[in-house]
Amino acid sequence: MKKTTRFFLSVIFITAVLAACGPQSQTAEIEGMEFDSVVVDSVARLLDIPDAPTCELSLSIQYAKGGKAEQINDTLLRSGILTPDYLSLDQRKLTVKESVDSFVCRYITDYLKDYRDLYISDRDHGASYNCIYKVKTRTRSNKMNVLNYIAEIFSYGGGAHGIKQTLVRNFDVKTGHLITLDDLFVSGYEDAMKAKIVEKMSSKFKVKDLQALQEKYIFADSHVYVPENFILEDNKIIFIYCEDEIAPHDVGEIRLTFYKGEISTYLK
Secondary structure, three states: OHHHHHHHHHHHHHHHHHHHHOOOOOOOOEOOEEEEEEEEEEEEEOOOOOOOOEEEEEEEEEEEEOOOHHHHHHHHHOOOOOOOOHHHHOOOOOOHHHHHHHHHHHHHHHHHHHHHHHHHOOHHHHHHHOEEEEEEEEEEEOOOOEEEEEEEEEEEOOOOOOEEEEEEEEEEOOOOEEOOHHHHEOOOOHHHHHHHHHHHHHHHOOOOOHHHHHHOOOOOOOOOOOOOOEEEOOOEEEEEEOOOOOOOHHHOOEEEEEEOOOOHHHEO
């Protein structure tokens, strides 16, 4: 127990130092608002022995300062950009750095708790207990006063391969409001947009309909949906289906671009 306590103190110290001096990522330029980053690199071993499995965390989390920064930051931290979404369960008002520190400590605590005893009894399969979680974020803005907050994520928890994700949150910088599909589309848009998505997806994969897509294991369960994961630009919306979300792993991430003229009937 004493070794574990000393370990967590060292992790918190590393987090604090790197958050203060880490490199900056691409940032948006919005009047009245600027951006900084909390950067963390931490490694935890399941046991204090050579070649023991490790948990590697590398986080570069941008956050806003000025304008509607407080509202945007608080919403971001509870929007699933970091997973597991520990922070949505915590109603305390924390700074971004405090939130990231809390996430890192909780993530490592859970890793040690979940895998240490398993590894001790299964030392021959040590590689399967390695864990990697990387998040790099960037921001950009457009003429509509929309902030695109883009997180590029890599996670690995044993097995044949890791998983890459691009998660996007869009904010109205004047109000700090997180923009959702319901903010963009008229009531009852779902069925029409699902049909548009099947049409666009079929064209992308050079097939004729949903059944043909399913034969390629795309939307294999017949559950077609409009994703809340999208990039809102001045004249288009780019919907993102992450790796392994609706298609086999080797297909990778799927993006569908709809120019606003294509879907104007369904937009507010």
